[in-house]
Every structure is written in C-alpha cells, then in structure tokens.
Amino acid sequence: MYITIQSFDKLHGSKPLKLDGIVKLVKEPSNKYDTEAIACEMRHFGKIGYVSNSVNTVIKGCMSAGRVYDKIDEDYFAKIKFIAGSNAIAKILTLDEYEEELKNPESDIHYLLEGD
Template sequence: MYITIQAFDNMHGPKPLVLNGLVKLVKEPTNKYDSEAIACEMRHYGKIGYVSNSTRTVIIGTMSAGRLYDKITDEYVAKIRFIHKGEAIAKVLTAEEFAKEVENPKSDIHYLFDDLTKLNLEE
C-alpha cells in the first residue's frame, strides 16, 4: 500500500523528507478538521505533515487517509519511496519489512516508537 504525505511548508528550516526515511503514522480521531486524519512524524522533526485525504492532494495510485484508516492500528510505520517538492509517496510497511527494520539497530524505528511490541503489523 502506498500513501501520499503532504508535508508542512518548512521554507526556513531543514527539509525533513528524505528518501527511504521512516515515517510514524499516528491516527488523530479527535482532529477537528478530519476525523480520519493520520499525522506523519519523523525522528528529529516530530510531526511533519499528514497523509493526504483530499482528491486534490492524493497522488493517483496511492491511498487516501480515509481508505487507509481502518487498515492500520493507531500507530503504524511507512517508508518514503519518492519525493517531489512538499509531498512524498511512502510505502506502508508489511510485517516482514517491519521486522527487518527492527533487526537493524541503526534504524529510526527504535526512536519513533516507545514500545515496538504494541504494534500489530498484519500482512
């Protein structure tokens, strides 16, 4: 599954979007603008934007936040595969891909989640 990430406009600071960077996906059911909002967080930056949920911003071939919402747990993980200006296409990791990240002691996965055992990644 691929998603579109709309990053915040960050003209005056470092660019958080990095190819192959890990992104923590966090559901925000109390978001006052969108009850299916999914925030995107990265190590060293915190919240960098949201999974797109509008026909204007979802790149063709990727899932909107609304379509993804019921397919993931409250916290999940994706890897940035393509970047263009302020948006990125990220691949939602499978259980196997997640396990490989956990095996790598240098992976950002160890910094993005407080307790990796609480994640229930299903294929």
C-alpha cells in the same frame, strides 16, 4: 499500500523528507478538521504533516487517509519511496518489512517507538 504525505512546508520545507526515511503514522480521531486524519512523524522533527485525504492532494496510485484509516493500527510505519517538493510517496510497511527494520539497530524506527 502507498500513501501521499503532505508535509508542513512552512515549518520544515522538504528537509525532513529523505528517501527510505521511516515515518510513523499516528491516527488522530479527535482532529477537528478530519476524523480520519493520520499524522506523520519523523525522527528529529516530530510531526511533519499528514497523509493526504483529498482527491486534490492524493497522488495517483496512492491511497487516501480515509481508505487507509481502518487498515492500520493506532501507530504504524511507512518508508518514503519518492519525494516531489514538499510532498512524498511512502509505502506502508508490511509486518515482515516492519520486523526487518527492527533488526537494523540504526533504523529510525527504534527512536519513533520510544514515544509509545
């Protein structure tokens, strides 16, 4: 599954976005604007934006936050595959891909798990 990440370009610009960067996906059911909101967090930056949930912002071929929301746990991970300005397309990690990331001691996934 691929998702569009709308980053907070006013806070960080495209600086946190890097190819193959690990993004932690965190559901925000109490978000006052969208009960299907999924925040995106990265090492060194914290929250960098949200998974797009509008037909106007979801890049073609990607799933919206609403379509992904019930398919992931409270905290999940994705890997950035494409970057376009302050937006990115990320692939949600499968269980096998997640376990492979855990084998890499240099992976940002270890730092993002520390908050759990």
